[in-house]
Structure formats: C-alpha cells, structure tokens
Amino acid sequence: MSIPPKNLCRISETLWNHELFSAPPDYSEPLHGLTAEHVDTHLRRLRRMPSTGDDTPEKALAGLQKLYERQRSLLLQAQAESLWLASAPKVVLWNQLRLLLEHLPANPTPSDVRLLDRLTPLLVKDQLIPRAFSPDARISELLEQLATAELILLDRLARTTLKLRRPYLKQLYRIMADALDYNTTADTIRIEPVLAWIKTILPQNSSAAYADVGCSVATGAKNTILAARVLRPEYCGPLHGIDIVSPSPALQSAMLREHRNLLYQANTLLHPLPRRYHIILLANVHRHLTRSDQQQLLTHLACSLTEGGHLFINWRFDQRRSPCLFLQRRNQRLELITEHNAI
Secondary structure (H helix, E strand, C coil): CCCCCCCCCEECHHHHHCHHHCCCCCCCCCCCCCHHHHHHHHHHHHHCCCCCCCCHHHHHHHHHHHHHHHHHHHHHHHHHHCHHHHHCHHHHHHHHHHHHHHHCCCCCCHHHHHHHHHHHHHHHHCCCCCCCCCCCCCHHHHHHHHHHHHHHHHHHHHHHCHHHHHHHHHHHHHHHHHHCCCCCCCCHHHHHHHHHHHHHHCCCCCCCCEEEECCCHHHCCHHHHHHHHHHCCCCCCCEEEEECCCCCHHHHHHHHHHHCEEEEECCCCCCCCCCCEEEEEEECCHHHCCHHHHHHHHHHHHHCEEEEEEEEEECCCCCCCCEEEEEEEECCEEEEEEEEECC
C-alpha cells in the first residue's frame, strides 16, 4: 500500500459522469468454482488487471487443456495403484462421467440412459449440474453439462489428492500468470488526431516536459516517436514514455539514441511519477481499469503535473467517436477546460 502524497489535487466529481468513464470493468466472479477461475481472479486483483490483452483467454485455455489432460492421466494411474482412491465416491463418480462422455453416442442406448439416470441425482446433490436432465433435452446440452461436471470433479480431485495437489496448483498458477497480458494500444492512427489537437492548445516556443503514460513498451512505444515528430521542437522539450511494463535496455538505448525519448517503468496506480510534467497524455489506457483505480490514477497524474500543467485523456471508441478531454491543474485542482472529438 503506497503512502498518498501530501496536498492531493482534487478532481471534480462531475468528471466521472462523462462517457469516457462509463461502464468501467470489474473483476468477474468464478462461474463454476474451478480453481483456475479463483487463481485468475486473484492474480487480476493483485496486478489490477480486470481487463487484459485480447489473447489472454486463448493462452490460458491452451495451457489448461494440457494440464487437465495430464491430471486425467495421473488420476487414472493413482486410481490403479491405490485401493482407497479407486473406491473413493468422487473418484468413482468422475470415472463413470469420463466413460460416459467418451462413449455417449448421438442416440444413447438404453444402458447409457440407465447410467445417466443413476448419475443425475448424484450430480445434482453435489451441485455439479443445476437440475435433473429432462427427457426431451438435446444430446448436445447433456454433453455440455456432463463435460462441465467432469471437469469440476477432476479439478476437485487434483486439488485434494495429496500426491497431485502441490504440482497441480504450481502448474495452474504458472499457466494463469503467464497468460495474463496487459492491453497494448500502440496504433498511431488513434493518436495522430489527438496530437494535432494538442498542438492547437499548447503555446509555441516551449521547452515543456511531455509524458505519455501507458506508452506500450511491449509494442515499441511507437506513439512516443510520433509525439516527438509532431511536438518537437516548437511545443515540447524532454519527452518521456512511461509504462507499467519495464522497457528492455535495448529499446531504451535505441529510443534515446534515435529519438531523444526516455522510457521508464512506473506504476501510477500506486504513486505519482518521479518528476513533474507540463504535459501528460493518457490515451487508450484508463478504461481497462476499475473505477477506484481510475480515480487513483487521475489523482496521481494530477500530482505529477506542474501548476498550470495539462492532462489530456483520450479513448477511441470507434471511427466516429474519440473524445479527448483537456484538463489543467489550477491551485491543487484538476479542472476540465474543454473537450474535442479527436477523429
């Protein structure tokens, strides 16, 4: 927990009514109670990432599928080696579900139906399915519910079986942690109109310090290069790119050498920036955060501005809507000055 800076800048409550701050994301609750869902929620809260990269779900799913197949093999092996495990009620139920899923045809045989009728009360009692199957339910719906129930049982067994528990949880945490990617929005087409509008507001012949917060070092911090081309030398001097991800030494060196831009890592959710800036751009970043984190972020950015400094907040919704707010620090207040649709 960071210690808040003294003399925090005040931010008008009316700002949060703007569409730029509408419908902030939040942390989803586990849907099926799977351990992977709980780990995912836990890691997102720790990293303050309710919204993540577009390929995060696919990466997690690919890793989880391999892990679950491995656990099925280990569980079958443990079942064969242990009389107690082989007779455990949950293991027997899981094994019957697994066999049913492997052999259940499009048109179930009478024996399949009898097995299903026998398993259904157990699945409902254990809250693995919401209710008993109706006779006219489609086979695809039955298979989907049975597959979910089998997965929940497999997860419980892997989590509670002494020989499987520790490696299972360790691999699970690694898969979910590796899958969580920060959103990266380095499309320069989004930023060109914003920078063009900023030029019309800033005074010329300035050596103002400029910071791009959330500059996406993962994709090369391209928007800092564009900002240097558009704003130098008339509108800014020092130009810094700040991201929650630390830039590589190679990228830092290349950016300084070729563009005179400084890149560094800082977590503006926890504290203000290490120096004050005349201009801060926050573009296509804040709507990935919860409302409380948005408030914390803006408070810290306001404290990172010089008196009279400018904060530009932008989000491109689509090709017709890209609202950009121009705020200014005045006497310990962050005040909205004007707004522009940066298309």
